[in-house]
Amino acid sequence: MDTATPARVRVLFFARYAELVGRTEAAVSLPLPATVGDVVRRVREDLPGAQALPERPLAAVNLKQAKLEARVRDGDEVALLPPIAGG
Amino acid sequence: MTYLTRIPISLDALVADVASPACGGTCVFLGTVRNGPDEHGVTAIEYSAYEEMVEAELGRLLADARGRWPEARIAVRHRLGTIPVGEASIAIAAAAPHRAQAFEACRYVIEGVKQRIPVWKKERRVDGTEVWVDPSGRPTVRPSDHPSHV
Numbered sequence: 001m002d003t004a005t006p007a008r009v010r011v012l013f014f015a016r017y018a019e020l021v022g023r024t025e026a027a028v029s030l031p032l033p034a035t036v037g038d039v040v041r042r043v044r045e046d047l048p049g050a051q052a053l054p055e056r057p058l059a060a061v062n063l064k065q066a067k068l069e070a071r072v073r074d075g076d077e078v079a080l081l082p083p084i085a086g087g
Numbered sequence: 088m089t090y091l092t093r094i095p096i097s098l099d100a101l102v103a104d105v106a107s108p109a110c111g112g113t114c115v116f117l118g119t120v121r122n123g124p125d126e127h128g129v130t131a132i133e134y135s136a137y138e139e140m141v142e143a144e145l146g147r148l149l150a151d152a153r154g155r156w157p158e159a160r161i162a163v164r165h166r167l168g169t170i171p172v173g174e175a176s177i178a179i180a181a182a183a184p185h186r187a188q189a190f191e192a193c194r195y196v197i198e199g200v201k202q203r204i205p206v207w208k209k210e211r212r213v214d215g216t217e218v219w220v221d222p223s224g225r226p227t228v229r230p231s232d233h234p235s236h237v
Contacts, residue, residue, distance in 0.1 A: 014137050015207035016219045060205070063143040079137055079205075083222045086136070086165065086206030087118045087177050087197060 005032045007074040009039055015082045017057070021049045028078075036061060037068035039078050053080065090145045091138055093168045096178045104162040105182040112186035114193040118177040120170050128213035132220070134167045134176055137205040141165065148199040152181075152192050159183040159192040165206060176208075 011026045018024045021043075028042050036059045044050045058081040059066055065081075072078060102113060122129040149161055160182045170176050177200065181193035200206075201222070208220045 012137065014205065015135055015209070060137070060140055063140045065203070079140065081137065081205050082207055082219070084202070084205055085208050085220050085222050086134075086141075086204040087200045 005074075006030065007032045007034060007072060007076075009072055009075075010077045011039060011043055012077065012079040014079065017053055017080050017082050020052045021047050023047075032074070034072050035068060036066050036070050036072055036078060039072055040068065040080065043080070057081065058083065089142060090163050090165055091136065091141060092164055092166050094166070096164045096166055096175050098175075098178060098180075101162050101164055101178050101180045105160040105180045107160055107182060109158070109184055110160060110182035110189075111184055112189040113180060113182040114186070114189040115181075116177075116179040116193050116197050117175045118197070119175050120172045122172045126210070129172060129210045130213050131169050131171045131211045132176065133169045133209045133211060133217075134165075135207050135209075136165070136167055138167075140205050144203050144205070145200075148196060148203060151199070152195050155195065156181075156183060156188045156192045159188050161192055161196060163196060163200075165200070165204070167206075169211070 006029050009028045011028050013021050013024055026047060028039055030038055030042050040057065044053055056068055059068060060079040060081060061070060061072060061076055105113060120132045145163060152161055162180045165177045179193050179196050181189045183189040183192060210218045210220055
Protein backbone atom coordinates (compact mmCIF):
# COMPACT_ATOMS: atom_id res chain seq x y z
CA MET A 1 0.00 0.00 0.00
CA ASP A 2 1.27 3.43 -0.90
CA THR A 3 1.57 5.56 2.21
CA ALA A 4 3.60 8.30 0.53
CA THR A 5 2.35 11.82 1.20
CA PRO A 6 1.88 13.88 -1.96
CA ALA A 7 3.51 17.28 -2.11
CA ARG A 8 2.58 20.22 -4.26
CA VAL A 9 5.56 22.18 -5.54
CA ARG A 10 5.56 25.41 -7.55
CA VAL A 11 8.10 25.21 -10.36
CA LEU A 12 9.43 28.39 -11.98
CA PHE A 13 11.09 28.72 -15.39
CA PHE A 14 13.26 31.61 -16.50
CA ALA A 15 14.81 33.05 -19.63
CA ARG A 16 15.55 30.38 -22.26
CA TYR A 17 13.91 27.65 -20.18
CA ALA A 18 10.68 29.66 -20.04
CA GLU A 19 10.78 29.97 -23.82
CA LEU A 20 11.36 26.22 -24.25
CA VAL A 21 8.37 25.20 -22.13
CA GLY A 22 6.24 28.18 -23.17
CA ARG A 23 5.38 29.16 -19.61
CA THR A 24 6.96 30.71 -16.52
CA GLU A 25 5.53 28.40 -13.90
CA ALA A 26 3.83 25.07 -13.27
CA ALA A 27 2.33 23.23 -10.32
CA VAL A 28 3.74 19.75 -9.79
CA SER A 29 2.41 17.06 -7.44
CA LEU A 30 4.64 14.19 -6.47
CA PRO A 31 4.87 11.67 -3.64
CA LEU A 32 7.23 12.35 -0.75
CA PRO A 33 10.02 11.81 -0.06
CA ALA A 34 11.19 13.55 -3.22
CA THR A 35 14.19 15.52 -4.37
CA VAL A 36 14.76 18.49 -6.66
CA GLY A 37 15.91 15.95 -9.25
CA ASP A 38 12.55 14.15 -8.97
CA VAL A 39 10.79 17.46 -9.67
CA VAL A 40 12.98 18.00 -12.75
CA ARG A 41 12.21 14.47 -14.00
CA ARG A 42 8.48 14.98 -13.49
CA VAL A 43 8.56 18.31 -15.32
CA ARG A 44 10.54 16.84 -18.24
CA GLU A 45 8.05 13.96 -18.52
CA ASP A 46 4.83 15.93 -18.15
CA LEU A 47 5.25 19.34 -19.77
CA PRO A 48 5.28 19.80 -23.55
CA GLY A 49 8.65 21.17 -24.62
CA ALA A 50 10.30 20.33 -21.30
CA GLN A 51 12.28 17.42 -22.76
CA ALA A 52 14.55 20.13 -24.17
CA LEU A 53 15.52 21.15 -20.63
CA PRO A 54 18.79 19.68 -19.38
CA GLU A 55 18.53 16.61 -17.16
CA ARG A 56 20.66 18.34 -14.52
CA PRO A 57 19.86 22.07 -14.61
CA LEU A 58 20.96 24.58 -12.03
CA ALA A 59 18.16 24.82 -9.47
CA ALA A 60 17.05 26.87 -6.51
CA VAL A 61 14.62 26.01 -3.71
CA ASN A 62 12.93 28.88 -1.89
CA LEU A 63 15.38 31.47 -3.32
CA LYS A 64 18.59 29.53 -2.56
CA GLN A 65 20.63 27.43 -4.95
CA ALA A 66 20.06 23.75 -4.21
CA LYS A 67 21.56 20.48 -5.35
CA LEU A 68 19.40 18.06 -7.32
CA GLU A 69 19.76 15.62 -4.41
CA ALA A 70 18.16 18.12 -1.96
CA ARG A 71 14.78 17.12 -0.54
CA VAL A 72 11.68 19.13 -1.41
CA ARG A 73 8.73 19.70 0.90
CA ASP A 74 5.10 20.52 0.32
CA GLY A 75 4.74 24.17 -0.71
CA ASP A 76 8.32 24.64 -1.86
CA GLU A 77 9.17 26.92 -4.77
CA VAL A 78 11.61 25.19 -7.11
CA ALA A 79 13.25 27.34 -9.80
CA LEU A 80 15.09 25.91 -12.79
CA LEU A 81 17.85 28.35 -13.71
CA PRO A 82 19.63 28.59 -17.07
CA PRO A 83 23.36 29.26 -16.79
CA ILE A 84 23.72 32.55 -14.94
CA ALA A 85 24.86 35.47 -17.09
CA GLY A 86 24.43 38.53 -14.90
CA GLY A 87 26.50 41.65 -14.51
CA MET B 88 16.38 46.87 0.12
CA THR B 89 16.09 46.65 -3.61
CA TYR B 90 19.14 46.17 -5.77
CA LEU B 91 17.19 46.14 -9.01
CA THR B 92 16.12 49.02 -11.22
CA ARG B 93 14.60 49.41 -14.66
CA ILE B 94 15.87 52.93 -15.25
CA PRO B 95 19.43 54.13 -15.94
CA ILE B 96 21.67 53.68 -12.91
CA SER B 97 22.61 56.87 -11.08
CA LEU B 98 26.28 56.67 -10.20
CA ASP B 99 26.07 59.78 -8.02
CA ALA B 100 23.35 58.21 -5.89
CA LEU B 101 25.30 54.95 -5.60
CA VAL B 102 28.48 56.71 -4.50
CA ALA B 103 26.49 58.83 -2.06
CA ASP B 104 25.14 55.59 -0.53
CA VAL B 105 28.63 54.49 0.50
CA ALA B 106 30.17 57.88 1.31
CA SER B 107 31.57 58.22 4.81
CA PRO B 108 34.13 60.49 6.45
CA ALA B 109 35.92 57.33 7.62
CA CYS B 110 36.46 56.12 4.07
CA GLY B 111 39.43 57.44 2.12
CA GLY B 112 39.01 55.25 -0.96
CA THR B 113 36.00 54.46 -3.12
CA CYS B 114 36.17 51.98 -5.96
CA VAL B 115 33.41 51.97 -8.57
CA PHE B 116 32.82 49.19 -11.08
CA LEU B 117 30.51 49.72 -14.03
CA GLY B 118 29.49 46.89 -16.31
CA THR B 119 28.27 48.22 -19.65
CA VAL B 120 26.59 46.66 -22.68
CA ARG B 121 29.23 45.90 -25.28
CA ASN B 122 29.31 45.62 -29.03
CA GLY B 123 32.89 44.64 -29.73
CA PRO B 124 34.48 42.80 -32.65
CA ASP B 125 33.34 39.45 -31.18
CA GLU B 126 29.72 40.50 -30.74
CA HIS B 127 27.81 40.50 -34.01
CA GLY B 128 26.19 43.88 -34.27
CA VAL B 129 24.68 43.98 -30.79
CA THR B 130 22.37 46.95 -30.40
CA ALA B 131 21.07 46.19 -26.91
CA ILE B 132 20.80 43.46 -24.32
CA GLU B 133 17.56 42.47 -22.68
CA TYR B 134 18.18 41.59 -19.02
CA SER B 135 15.77 39.39 -17.09
CA ALA B 136 16.05 37.92 -13.60
CA TYR B 137 14.55 35.77 -10.89
CA GLU B 138 13.97 39.01 -9.06
CA GLU B 139 13.12 37.70 -5.59
CA MET B 140 16.20 35.50 -5.61
CA VAL B 141 18.40 38.34 -6.87
CA GLU B 142 17.35 40.38 -3.85
CA ALA B 143 17.99 37.49 -1.46
CA GLU B 144 21.25 36.35 -3.02
CA LEU B 145 22.69 39.86 -3.36
CA GLY B 146 21.89 40.38 0.32
CA ARG B 147 23.84 37.22 1.14
CA LEU B 148 26.71 38.22 -1.16
CA LEU B 149 27.01 41.65 0.45
CA ALA B 150 26.86 40.08 3.91
CA ASP B 151 29.76 37.80 2.86
CA ALA B 152 31.71 40.84 1.61
CA ARG B 153 31.07 42.78 4.82
CA GLY B 154 32.30 39.77 6.78
CA ARG B 155 35.58 39.90 4.86
CA TRP B 156 35.97 43.69 4.87
CA PRO B 157 34.04 44.87 7.96
CA GLU B 158 34.99 48.51 7.45
CA ALA B 159 33.85 48.61 3.82
CA ARG B 160 30.60 50.20 2.71
CA ILE B 161 29.21 48.58 -0.42
CA ALA B 162 26.28 49.40 -2.71
CA VAL B 163 25.05 47.57 -5.81
CA ARG B 164 22.47 48.27 -8.52
CA HIS B 165 21.60 45.88 -11.33
CA ARG B 166 19.46 47.22 -14.14
CA LEU B 167 16.89 45.00 -15.91
CA GLY B 168 14.97 45.41 -19.14
CA THR B 169 16.37 46.48 -22.49
CA ILE B 170 19.70 48.28 -22.13
CA PRO B 171 21.33 49.93 -25.17
CA VAL B 172 25.00 49.48 -26.01
CA GLY B 173 27.20 51.70 -23.85
CA GLU B 174 24.82 51.99 -20.91
CA ALA B 175 25.48 50.34 -17.56
CA SER B 176 23.77 47.11 -16.57
CA ILE B 177 25.45 46.95 -13.18
CA ALA B 178 27.23 49.36 -10.87
CA ILE B 179 29.06 48.56 -7.66
CA ALA B 180 30.55 51.11 -5.28
CA ALA B 181 32.81 50.03 -2.43
CA ALA B 182 34.22 52.56 0.01
CA ALA B 183 36.76 51.69 2.68
CA PRO B 184 39.25 53.46 4.92
CA HIS B 185 42.04 52.54 2.48
CA ARG B 186 42.06 51.83 -1.25
CA ALA B 187 43.19 48.21 -1.07
CA GLN B 188 40.03 47.09 0.75
CA ALA B 189 37.89 49.18 -1.59
CA PHE B 190 39.37 47.52 -4.70
CA GLU B 191 39.21 44.03 -3.17
CA ALA B 192 35.63 44.35 -1.95
CA CYS B 193 34.46 45.75 -5.29
CA ARG B 194 36.14 42.91 -7.18
CA TYR B 195 34.71 40.31 -4.79
CA VAL B 196 31.18 41.55 -5.36
CA ILE B 197 31.29 41.63 -9.17
CA GLU B 198 32.84 38.15 -9.30
CA GLY B 199 30.12 36.91 -6.92
CA VAL B 200 27.44 38.47 -9.11
CA LYS B 201 28.81 36.60 -12.13
CA GLN B 202 28.68 33.29 -10.25
CA ARG B 203 25.61 33.54 -8.01
CA ILE B 204 23.06 36.09 -9.11
CA PRO B 205 20.24 34.71 -11.31
CA VAL B 206 20.21 37.20 -14.17
CA TRP B 207 20.04 36.33 -17.86
CA LYS B 208 20.72 38.29 -20.99
CA LYS B 209 19.49 38.12 -24.53
CA GLU B 210 21.41 40.02 -27.18
CA ARG B 211 19.46 42.02 -29.72
CA ARG B 212 21.36 42.35 -32.95
CA VAL B 213 21.28 44.78 -35.81
CA ASP B 214 19.97 42.05 -38.18
CA GLY B 215 16.89 41.62 -36.00
CA THR B 216 17.92 38.32 -34.39
CA GLU B 217 17.93 37.69 -30.65
CA VAL B 218 20.39 35.33 -28.93
CA TRP B 219 20.66 34.15 -25.33
CA VAL B 220 24.14 34.71 -23.94
CA ASP B 221 25.92 31.97 -22.02
CA PRO B 222 28.14 32.65 -18.97
CA SER B 223 31.40 32.59 -20.94
CA GLY B 224 30.12 35.63 -22.81
CA ARG B 225 29.55 33.71 -26.02
CA PRO B 226 26.05 33.50 -27.43
CA THR B 227 24.45 30.08 -27.09
CA VAL B 228 23.10 29.19 -30.50
CA ARG B 229 21.65 25.80 -31.17
CA PRO B 230 20.05 25.31 -34.57
CA SER B 231 16.94 23.76 -33.00
CA ASP B 232 16.42 26.90 -30.91
CA HIS B 233 16.85 29.36 -33.74
CA PRO B 234 15.49 27.76 -36.90
CA SER B 235 14.87 31.16 -38.47
CA HIS B 236 18.55 32.02 -38.85
CA VAL B 237 20.45 28.75 -39.10
